[in-house]
Amino acid sequence: MGNKESVKPVKRHFEYHNHLLDDATKEMNEWTGENKVVEIHLFSMFSEVFKHHDLDDAETLFIVGTKETTPSLEAVSSAPVKPWLFSRVFAVLGASFVLLALLFLGFRSNNAVPGMIFIGSLTVPFSLMIMFFEINVFRNISVYQLMAVFLVGGILSLVATMILYSLIPSGNGVSWESALIVGFIEETAKMLVIAFFVNRFHLNYIFNGLLIGAAIGAGFAVFETAGYTGQYGLVTLLMRSWQAIGTHTIWSAIMGAAIILAKDRHEPVTGGNMVAPKFLRFYLLAILLHSGWDWNAPFDVLDILYLQQWALIAIGWLAIFVLINAGLREVRTLQGQRILKNSQLGG
Structure with missing residues (x-):
């Protein structure tokens, strides 16, 4: 009896958190136009990471986005996405960083430091970008286009950020008011560049x-981290590297999806799209996530094991999973419309 009674609070605790997760995904999913809970299956989604894949598998994923390699709508897969190549990219970049670190520590070679800064800044954001490249089931963006957006878009977003900083006083960046302004400035700058490349x-x-x-968020993150590391040292690099799993790359991905949700299909992004609820909700979410990250919250408990950062990372990824679900739903809808149209023409 004692064991059964002790299990009940644990079960209730689990059910409460599961219910909370369902409520959160349902709310975000309503922002995309569907009033349903989104089921998240992490082990299934990343199951291919732990399987063997040869070089041909990797090269096939990269050979996309050209006239010859972009699939028709009928050939686009609406099955749950299962990215894996990003993990190999992460492993290569991670191993490169370790080798450079050994070179620096073993031979006291300062020549290794620039490489450490570059590779360390690149590893997580670039790997995440590759993950989003894999899950783009439409296969309509080439590696060349992606790298152009990553490099040029990342730099353009920094330029736009500096322009906005020169126009809007931002304060110290750690009080909640200042953090909110910083979040608004940087996310707005990236949003403008995202809209440009979408068009x-x-x-x-x-x-x-x-x-x-x-891609734009990853570029922004890489250049920003490299800059901060140059100012504050390699400890900053290590901190910002692991934290990059839940910062600029996913915040910008959220805004990119929101722009598509808000705009008319086959029409360019306009100013009117920027005030549409489908965009504004996710845009404000990105700003709040960024602001929450920068905010020096007056609660000591949040400093324990970086609870503040982990909570914000979880919320950000929750939005990503909801948007992935919306993307797959979009594929099924478009394919259904195409089938209906063809049947009507055939009739």
Whole structure:
């Protein structure tokens, strides 16, 4: 009896958190236009990471986005996405950083430091960008386009940020008011660049928005981390590297998907789209996530094991999973519309 009674509080605790997760995904999913709970299956989604894949598998994933390699709508997969290549990219970059660190520590070679800063800044954001590249089931963005967005878009977003900082006083960046202004400035700067590339490449799908946003956010993160490391040292690099799993790359991916949700299909992004509820909700979420990250909260408990950061990372990824679900739903809807149209024409 004692064991059964002790299990009940644990069960209730689990059910409470499961209910909380369902409520959160349902609320965010309503922002995308569907009033349903989104089930998140992490082990299933990342199951391919632990399986063997040869070089041909990797090269096949990269050979996309050209006229010959972009699939028709009918050939696009609506099955749950299962990215894996990003983990190999992460392993290569991580191993490169370790080798450079050994070179620095073993031979006291300062020549290794620039490489450590570059590779360390690159590892997590770039790997995340590759993950979003993999899950773009439309396969309509090439590696060349992606790298252009990553490099040029990342730098343009920094330029836009500096312009906005020169126009809007931001304070010290750690009080809640200042953190909110910083979040607004940086996310708005990235949003403007994302919208530019969405129009530049005539993109129309949620997965496209996720990828373009992630690429610009990753570029921003890499250059920002490298800059901060140059100022404050390698400890900053290590801290910002692991934290990059839940910062600029996913915040920008959220905004990229939101831009696609708000705009009319096959039409360019306009100012009117920027005030649409479908965009504003996710845009404000990105700003709040960024602001919460920068805010020096007056609660000591949040400093324990970086609870503040982990909570914000969890919320950000929750939004990403909801948007991935919306992207797959979009594929099924478009394919259904195409089948209906073809049947009507055939009739």
